[in-house]
Amino acid sequence: MTTPTSPRTALVTGASRGIGAAIARRLARDGMAVAINYASSADRAEALAEEIRQAGGRALPLRADVARPDEVRNLFDEVERQLGRIDVLVNSAGMLKLAPLADTSDALYDQAFDLNTRGTFNTLRLAATRLAEGGRIINVSSTTLALNLPGYGAYIASKAAVEGFTRVLANELRGRRITVNAVAPGPVATELFLKDKSAELIERYAKMPPLERLGQPEDIAGVVSFLAGPDGGWINGQILRANGGLA
Numbered sequence: 117m118t119t120p121t122s123p124r125t126a127l128v129t130g131a132s133r134g135i136g137a138a139i140a141r142r143l144a145r146d147g148m149a150v151a152i153n154y155a156s157s158a159d160r161a162e163a164l165a166e167e168i169r170q171a172g173g174r175a176l177p178l179r180a181d182v183a184r185p186d187e188v189r190n191l192f193d194e195v196e197r198q199l200g201r202i203d204v205l206v207n208s209a210g211m212l213k214l215a216p217l218a219d220t221s222d223a224l225y226d227q228a229f230d231l232n233t234r235g236t237f238n239t240l241r242l243a244a245t246r247l248a249e250g251g252r253i254i255n256v257s258s259t260t261l262a263l264n265l266p267g268y269g270a271y272i273a274s275k276a277a278v279e280g281f282t283r284v285l286a287n288e289l290r291g292r293r294i295t296v297n298a299v300a301p302g303p304v305a306t307e308l309f310l311k312d313k314s315a316e317l318i319e320r321y322a323k324m325p326p327l328e329r330l331g332q333p334e335d336i337a338g339v340v341s342f343l344a345g346p347d348g349g350w351i352n353g354q355i356l357r358a359n360g361g362l363a
């Protein structure tokens with residue numbers, strides 16, 4: 117049953133793999149019907165949906181490039197048509213490419229801002245009017261904002277904008293009982309983090325937090341589950357760093 121403290125339908129962007137897939141799996145386990153958004157990994161999204169269905173849950177894979185407003189509008193229409201009004205929106209779709217500022221091409225800049233920033237903006241703009249009263253919005257930022265690591269300029273800037281949207285939208289949704297927060301993970305063992313890194317570099321990152329390991333997608337999914345669930349209802353307009361104490 118839909119109540120303000122137990123939302124029913126969740127849309128998770130970038131949910132075909134990595135952190136988004138773990139979030140979709142977890143929210144389904146929490147009892148929500150989940151829309152699994154992806155851009156190109158149709159097979160992986162369908163396999164995850166099937167896994168959730170086998171476990172007795174409800175899941176719907178839906179392709180949409182979140183950087184495109186028209187596709188995001190269709191995505192919202194389709195989720196509402198097939199699963200009902202959206203209670204929980206999680207913006208996990210994102211990309212990371214590294215380059216020192218001096219070597220950051222226009223194309224890399226556009227890619228980072230189109231997906232990480234505009235992709236989040238596109239869903240937030242619709243969610244502001246279409247999310248169910250009492251709903252939850254959870255954006256995904258990054259602990260790299262606290263580290264200012266060389267090579268992360270475009271990525272950090274694109275995620276700083278996401279944190280800005282998070283705080284402002286929380287204020288704009290006054291009176292609707294909708295919370296807007298962001299989770300800012302440290303290094304998490306997914307393709308985004310692991311690709312193009314040597315075993316030594318990965319080990320160095322793993323040793324950085326006092327808890328001395330990489331995050332796992334399930335660590336982040338647990339935080340999202342809390343923010344989306346009944347116990348997270350009093351957290352609003354916050355950026356939660358989930359990183360084992362890294363920063």
Ligand code: NAP
Pocket residue numbers: 129130131132133134135136153154155156157158180181182183207208209210211212231256257258259300301302303304305306307308309
């Ligand atoms: P990932 O494993 O590379 O997964 C990225 C997901 O985004 C995939 O499901 C991908 O779908 C989807 N995606 C890519 N382009 C898209 C588009 N245009 N429209 C819709 N979906 C799109 O990445 P991840 O590590 O899970 O990262 C998830 C989020 O966490 C990102 O926002 C990232 O910045 C953030 N984060 C990650 C880490 C980390 O260490 N991993 C740390 C801090 C923050 P397809 O497979 O269909 O392309």
